[in-house]
Amino acid sequence: MAVPIIDLGTAENSSKQLVALDEACRDHGFFLLMNHGMDKVIEEMWEVSVAFFSQSKKDKRLVYRSEDNPLGYFDKELTKRKRDLKEVYDFMEPRTDSKDFNQWPQYQDKFREISTKFFGSASKVAKRTLDLLYLAFFKGSFTGSDLPVGDRKTSTVRYNFYPMADPLDPGEIEATPHLGNLALHHHTDPGILTLLVQDMVGGLQTLSKSRGWIDVPPSKDTIVVNLGDSLQVWTNDNYRAAIHRVLPMGGSARYSTPYFFNPSRDALLEPLQSFSNTPALYRSFTWKEYIRGRVEDNFSDLDEDDIQIAKYRVEL
Numbered sequence: 001m002a003v004p005i006i007d008l009g010t011a012e013n014s015s016k017q018l019v020a021l022d023e024a025c026r027d028h029g030f031f032l033l034m035n036h037g038m039d040k041v042i043e044e045m046w047e048v049s050v051a052f053f054s055q056s057k058k059d060k061r062l063v064y065r066s067e068d069n070p071l072g073y074f075d076k077e078l079t080k081r082k083r084d085l086k087e088v089y090d091f092m093e094p095r096t097d098s099k100d101f102n103q104w105p106q107y108q109d110k111f112r113e114i115s116t117k118f119f120g121s122a123s124k125v126a127k128r129t130l131d132l133l134y135l136a137f138f139k140g141s142f143t144g145s146d147l148p149v150g151d152r153k154t155s156t157v158r159y160n161f162y163p164m165a166d167p168l169d170p171g172e173i174e175a176t177p178h179l180g181n182l183a184l185h186h187h188t189d190p191g192i193l194t195l196l197v198q199d200m201v202g203g204l205q206t207l208s209k210s211r212g213w214i215d216v217p218p219s220k221d222t223i224v225v226n227l228g229d230s231l232q233v234w235t236n237d238n239y240r241a242a243i244h245r246v247l248p249m250g251g252s253a254r255y256s257t258p259y260f261f262n263p264s265r266d267a268l269l270e271p272l273q274s275f276s277n278t279p280a281l282y283r284s285f286t287w288k289e290y291i292r293g294r295v296e297d298n299f300s301d302l303d304e305d306d307i308q309i310a311k312y313r314v315e316l
Helices: 015-027 039-053 057-063 109-138 170-174 229-234 287-299
Strands: 005-007 030-034 072-074 087-092 156-162 184-187 193-198 204-208 212-215 223-227 244-246 254-261
Touching: 005 015, 015 030, 015 109, 039 087, 039 109, 039 156, 039 254, 057 072, 057 087, 087 109, 109 156, 109 193, 109 223, 109 254
Parallel strands: 005 030
Antiparallel strands: 030 223, 072 087, 087 156, 156 254, 184 244, 193 223, 193 254, 204 212, 204 244
16 A cells, blocks of 8 residues: 555564555655554544534634744644645643643633543554654664654644635735645644544645655544654655645545654754764754744745755755
8 A cells, every 4th residue: 555554553563564664654754553542532532623613713713823822723824835724723731830831712621631631642652653663664673762752742732624715804814825725735744753633534645756646545543644854854864754735625624633743842853873874964953943943934924935854954
């Protein structure tokens, strides 16, 4: 299969699955994950996500994102300097102190409770998935505590809603960048990997080096996984950050929920030491530096394309 289905419970002992995983990560960076153990919490997550986006615009904007706080609701996000036809709600791991920057909808305790549960479950699955990726990449020949890991503290969840029509009022439309011709324009995710729960509507595509644009079709009870920029840098371009997009909605709206598994705030993004016999294709930079640029680009049009890892490539 172009986008293989990997069994999280058996793959580490299956050479066939590890080979399929390795090939997909080198070609386009997508695979599907089954037996992940998140079925119940995913069912609960869909309930609160759909309920949130079903509210009035006024109620949703009570937790509206700002230039100072990228968490909460937003309906004007840009990709490649074009506005996407979608609405989003972003949150991080909830905290009980004053440093919790999440904007929770008022009087919706169930929303926070289920969102918190989903975040915790996704964090555990993301860690297991990264371990599996390292096993496939190094073919069991390289292990050690120096392999970079993800960090729950910097990871985020996003509830996505792709409506059939522009959610903005006519006056707002005139004052914002125009919609592009896609629901979500082509891009890569900046982190290590993304776990994506999608409904059965479809529309997600990835760019294969060997086949061009291919579908990432919905498959019941699976989670979509795609690689991010950080893993591409760590593997010195051997594994590919998935270039992906979402086509315009056809007959119905679409819901999806990605969990973005990210490096720690001060983590270095540079090729792993195991590549010491080959030229490093990237100079060192920090996750903090990189994600700041990506977040700012998504909020407003900075008159330039989104920051990319190409900015840090070394000219050989």
